[in-house]
Amino acid sequence: MDPLKKLVHWLEGDSQRPAALISSKLHVNKVDVTGRSLVANSKIAKNEPLITVPHSYLLNYVTILKHLEKSANWDSPINSTNYIYVPEGPIDPIYANFELSKLLQLSSFQLVSLYLVLEKQKPESYWKPFIDVLPSISELDGMPMIWALQNDPIFDLLPNSIKEHSKAQQEKFLSDYNAVQEFLLVAGLDGTSLVPQDDFLWAWVCCNSRCLYMELPEILDKQLEDNFTLVPFVDFINHAPEDHCSVSISSTKGFQVTSGSRPYGNGDQIFFSYGAHSDEFLLCEYGFMLPPCCNPCNSLDITPYILKLLKGEQSEFLKKHNYYGEYTLTSNEMSFRTEIALATLQEKDLSKILPMINGMSEGAPYKKNTNLLVEKILHKIQAASKEKQEELRRYPECYRTSLVIQAHHNINIICDAYIQY
Numbered sequence: 001m002d003p004l005k006k007l008v009h010w011l012e013g014d015s016q017r018p019a020a021l022i023s024s025k026l027h028v029n030k031v032d033v034t035g036r037s038l039v040a041n042s043k044i045a046k047n048e049p050l051i052t053v054p055h056s057y058l059l060n061y062v063t064i065l066k067h068l069e070k071s072a073n074w075d076s077p078i079n080s081t082n083y084i085y086v087p088e089g090p091i092d093p094i095y096a097n098f099e100l101s102k103l104l105q106l107s108s109f110q111l112v113s114l115y116l117v118l119e120k121q122k123p124e125s126y127w128k129p130f131i132d133v134l135p136s137i138s139e140l141d142g143m144p145m146i147w148a149l150q151n152d153p154i155f156d157l158l159p160n161s162i163k164e165h166s167k168a169q170q171e172k173f174l175s176d177y178n179a180v181q182e183f184l185l186v187a188g189l190d191g192t193s194l195v196p197q198d199d200f201l202w203a204w205v206c207c208n209s210r211c212l213y214m215e216l217p218e219i220l221d222k223q224l225e226d227n228f229t230l231v232p233f234v235d236f237i238n239h240a241p242e243d244h245c246s247v248s249i250s251s252t253k254g255f256q257v258t259s260g261s262r263p264y265g266n267g268d269q270i271f272f273s274y275g276a277h278s279d280e281f282l283l284c285e286y287g288f289m290l291p292p293c294c295n296p297c298n299s300l301d302i303t304p305y306i307l308k309l310l311k312g313e314q315s316e317f318l319k320k321h322n323y324y325g326e327y328t329l330t331s332n333e334m335s336f337r338t339e340i341a342l343a344t345l346q347e348k349d350l351s352k353i354l355p356m357i358n359g360m361s362e363g364a365p366y367k368k369n370t371n372l373l374v375e376k377i378l379h380k381i382q383a384a385s386k387e388k389q390e391e392l393r394r395y396p397e398c399y400r401t402s403l404v405i406q407a408h409h410n411i412n413i414i415c416d417a418y419i420q421y
C-alpha cells in the first residue's frame with residue numbers, strides 16, 4: 001500500500017485507537033518543488049472543521065514518555081495521560097535502560113529526534129505510518145545548515161546574515177547531538193552506532209521544519225522552544241504569509257484545523273502562516289523561500305556595517321538606551337533602531353538624540369546624512385553580493401545555487417529601493 005494511504009488508514013483508528021477526522025474535501029498533492037500540500041477538492045465554507053488529530057497520534061514529549069514508561073521501571077511524571085493510546089507489546093530493551101531523571105534533562109528537540117531515530121529502525125513501530133511519510137534529508141536540502149555540515153563551498157557564497165543564522169543552527173544541532181550521545185553513554189548504550197549523526201540530522205531537521213506549538217505540562221519545567229509537537233497529516237500544510245486556515249490544540253480532542261476566515265474553491269491550496277518570517281528565516285529554518293518579490297517580511301540586516309562605524313561613546317549611549325544592534329531596512333522603510341543609530345553616528349552632543357528616542361522629535365537635521373550613510377553601506381553590501389554571485393557562476397547550476405541567487409536577488413531589491421543611480 002502507498003505510504004500516504006497507510007498513514008490515512010492508521011489515522012482512521014480501530015477498536016482500540018481513536019479516529020482522526022480528515023475532511024473528504026481535502027486532497028494531498030505532491031509537487032516537486034514544494035513537496036506535499038493540502039488542496040481543496042470541492043468548495044469549503046468559512047470556519048469549516050477540516051482535520052482533528054487525537055493526542056494518540058501526536059509525537060511530543062508527553063506521548064513519548066507515555067510510550068517509554070511501558071519498557072521502563074518508572075511512570076511518566078505527567079498525570080492523567082490515559083487518553084494517549086499505547087499498544088500492548090514486548091518491552092524494548094533499549095528503552096529499558098533509560099533513567100527517568102536523565103531523560104527529563106533532554107530538551108524536546110533532543111528527545112523527539114532521538115526517539116524518531118530509534119523508532120525508525122524498528123520494522124514494527126507504532127509510529128511507522130507517520131515516519132514513512134516524513135521527508136527524506138534530500139527533500140530538506142534547501143536548508144543551508146545542511147550545506148555547512150557537508151562542507152559544501154556554495155555555503156560560503158550565501159549572504160552573511162544567512163551564514164550567521166545557519167552557523168548558530170549548526171551549533172545547536174551539534175550540541176543536541178552531543179547531549180543525546182552523553183545520555184546514551186550514561187544509559188550504557190553504544191550511542192554512535194545506535195544514533196549516527198546523519199540519522200539524528202534527519203530527525204532534527206524534520207522536527208525543525210514540522211513542529212507545531214503545543215504547551216508542555218509545567219511539571220516538565222521546559223523552555224519556551226520545547227513547547228512543540230509533531231502532527232501527522234496537519235504537517236502537510238504549506239506556509240503562506242497571510243493566515244488561511246486556523247490551527248489550535250484542545251486538551252481533549254487533540255490538534256484541530258478549520259478553514260478559518262475565508263472559503264476555498266475547488267483546487268485551492270490550504271495554507272497557514274508559520275509566522276511573519278523573512279525569506280532568510282524561511283530558508284534557514286524550513287529550506288525554502290517564497291517566490292521572488294512575494295515576501296512582505298523581507299528585510300536587510302546592516303548591523304555589522306553600523307557597529308563598525310560607531311565610536312566607543314556612541315556605542316555606550318546606544319547600549320544604555322537599548323538601541324545597540326538589530327539595525328534593519330525593508331524596501332519601504334528603515335527601522336526606528338536604524339534611524340537612531342545613524343543619527344547617533346552624526347551627533348557630538350548625544351543628549352540631542354534623546355528627544356528622538358522619546359518620540360518628541362523626528363530627527364529632521366539628521367535625515368540627509370542618514371540617507372547618504374545608508375546609501376554608502378548598501379553600495380558596499382551590493383559590491384560584496386556581486387562578488388559572491390560572480391564566484392557562484394563557477395559552479396554548475398543546481399537547486400542550491402538557485403537559492404543562493406534568490407537570496408542575493410532579495411538583497412538587491414532592498415538596495416535598489418535606497419540607492420539613487
Ligand SMILES: C[S@@+](CC[C@H](N)C(=O)[O-])C[C@H]1O[C@@H](n2cnc3c(N)ncnc32)[C@H](O)[C@@H]1O
Pocket residue numbers: 033034035036037135139140209210235236237238239240285286287288289290
Ligand atoms: C510542515 S511541512 C509542509 C509539507 C511539506 N511540503 C511536505 O512535503 O511534507 C514544511 C515544509 O514544506 C515546504 N514548504 C512549506 N511551505 C512552502 C512554500 N510556501 N513554498 C515552498 N515550500 C514550502 C518546506 O520544505 C518546509 O520545510
